[in-house]
Every structure is written in structure tokens, then in C-alpha cells.
Amino acid sequence: MSIVRAGSKAEALRLLASNPMRALELDYETGWQDAIELGRLGESRGVRVQYRGQESIAVRSCDALIEGLGKPKTTFRQRNLYCQFDLGTLANHQLLELEAKASRLGDYILAGHLLRDVDSIWH
Secondary structure, three states: OOEEEEOOHHHHHHHHHHOOOOEEEEOOOOHHHHHHHHHHHHHHOOOEEEEOOEEEEEEOOHHHHHHHHHOOOOOOOEEEEEEOOOHHHOOHHHHHHHHHHHHHOOOEEEEHHHOOOOOEEEO
16 A cells, blocks of 8 residues: 545545555645545545645755756645755856746755755655
């Protein structure tokens, strides 16, 4: 069994009714409002329902940062992008452009030493 992602309440209800899973992640803006109701429903089916408004991503290189920000964003969550490389190696204008792009997506570029928990890694 796995962790399944729902992009809406309707999808979450459908998944809870039909899919065997270990956990269901509510990945939509108003998921926090549905978390208690869906959590109770999930509990009755042995499924953990969770909502998170942000995720932490370890970014291993400048190329990974550029590539990751260039892909379509598949989550509404705020992504905290913890750079595991020296941000000082970037030209000032390049860093400003990447920060602006991240900001438009609702994300933040942060220094790698601030990282505590990792949800995913960009290589």
C-alpha cells in the first residue's frame, strides 16, 4: 500500500471509497478545511489522511534548481528549496532571476544549512 495524493475534495472522497492505501495527502488549497472530516472517514477505513501546506526540497546543484523551477508545478504547496550548493557561485542577476521565478510560483530559495526535514530531492 502507498501514499496517494488528492487534488480536490471530490477526488479524496473517490480515492477513499475505492483505493487501498496507507495514507492520503490532501494537496489542494482548501484541504485544511476538509482534513478533519476526511480524516475521520479515512480512520474508519484504516487510512491516515494528512494535509501539509509546504514541503522541503533539498536542491543538490544549480542545474537542478534551474530544471526544477522550469518544470510545471504539480502541487499547490509552498516549496522551500534548500540549496545544497554554494549560492555565491551564481551570478547576482541569475540568482535574482531564479528567486523571482520561485516567488511567482509561491516558493522560496533558501540556504542549505537551514534544512531540517527533507520531503524530496532535486538532483
